[in-house]
Amino acid sequence: MSDTLSATRGAGAARRWIHAELSRVAADCGGCLRVEFDPGMVTVTRHPDKPSVNVVNVLAWLPGRDTTRVIVLGGHYDSCICNIDRFDATSDAPGADDDGSGTSAVMELARVFAKHYPHGLDATVVFALYAGEEQGLLGSTHFAERLHAQGYTVVAGMTDDIDGNVIADDGSVDSTSIRVFAGDPDNHPSRELLRHVWSVGELYQPSVTVLPVFRLDRIQRGGDHIPFHNKGDAAVRFTERLENYKRQHLPTDTLGAVSFGYVAKVARLNGATIGTLAAAPPTPDSTAARRDQASGGQRWRLTWHRAPNAVSYEVLLRRTTAPRWERVIAVGTDTTMLLPVQLDDAYAGVRAVGANGHRSLAAVVPAAAFVSR
Ligand SMILES: [Zn+2]
Structure with a gap:
């Protein structure tokens, strides 16, 4: 885990910048967003020394008329060069696509929802920027546990992760489709969320084609929707169709390879999903x-x-x-x-x-x- 004291490098500088940006958005909407650091002491079980570390998410809450039901859209602001050295905590790890793309989409959606819905929707929306994803989904696990411990009903636990690459290493191009992953079994709430995203996409965002994948994640990969899925919440992951594996978790994951237009399309699909779900009544109980x-x-x-x-x-x-x-x-x-x-x-x-x-x-x-x- 990287330096947290520097003003310009590492996870500490990143989370303070995110907090400052979201606080500016909150000030512009008369305090409609509640911005907070969400710290948690967790054990890095992957590390041979099993250290205890303080992971700090940044959250922006847009309270709805119902403050007990929350819709979560997250992205992770940590990055790594773990394909070279799994625990390198000092080298540059730009992480522009993984997961600067998701982080920027989530932050922009916080701004847009704050601007258009300063009084909130029916359900509460949480825009979450997670820490420690690359070290084992640490920030999202902490936040999912917190929401459940505090008695919230999680309507959706979604993650935008790796959402900006449109050219694969073999030269193939796809800037119009997005994979949405939802785990087993087929009657799990995650599948209902995926069916909802699929329909909403066709209705409101025909410029992007949803490729539904009935699987928790890509093969042997993971993401910040998983802690929610494992608690029985409806949870999905949004990921570009063509990943460039020669850039992920490497110093080559730089801004030049990110398609801003494509990230924006994914964000619009996220926005349609959040807007429709947050405006809807709760799912009928005791069915x-x-x-x-x-x-x-x-x-x-x-x-x-x-x-x-x-x-x-x-x-x-x-x-x-x-x-x-x-x-x-x-x-x-x-x-x-x-x-x-x-x-x-x-x-x-x-x-x-x-x-x-x-x-x-x-x-x-x-x-x-x-x-x-
Ligand atoms: Zn990632």
Whole structure:
């Protein structure tokens, strides 16, 4: 972990600069953003000496009308040249793409949301700049644990990480598609978030094509969405389709290779995702299905609790092999429905619709068994 005292180099200088920039944004919107350092003492289990270190995230909170539900978009401001030396803490590690691209997108979105929604949305939005990602997701793990310990409902835990490269080392080019990763199982809330991003992208940001990947992350790689996913939160990762492995974690990860236009497209997709989710009612609680006795168990009854501010509900159906919902049934203000399918062959979901037309993420049945919420 790098020097934290220098005013110009290392993690300390970086986080103070980020804090100062976000504080300036907060001042411009009359204090609508709450900017804070989020420190935590953690053990670097990857290091042979297992040192205890102080990781310090920088957070900008945009409080919504509901301060218990939070939507998190993060990027990590630490970088490394760990492909040369895993624990080198003194050499230049520019990290322009990994993860200056995500960091700048998150900071810019904080500015844009503060400007357009100085009174917040329905849910609270947290723009998070994480430390210690390269040493084992240290900052995001600390923040996910903090949110859960403090009783927040995490609507989404998203990370922008490696979002600016459009030319691969073999010369292939792609500046129009973005991979969005969501882990198993297929009824995990992360998949619902990915389906939401996929739909929102088609609707609001057709200039960028979402490439949904039903996998936690790239093979043998990780990111700051994982601590949220592992706690049962809806969590996804946004990453460029063409990574340049000759620049990552090396002194060659410099600004010249980052496409600002592409980062902006990813940020617009993030913005559409945050805006729609934060304007929607909460996901209906206590959604459950039981076999219907009158049909001899051939049909199932779905029930759920009313969601605050919902004006109606939609029941969703898909076969277990379908990547997206195949049927959407508007059910008005009912909080129960006899499903028109045999649930043993399908997934069902229910989502809340707000007066503004925005929809919550769906609660899915059967639910992922290990998820404790
Ligand atoms: Zn990264």
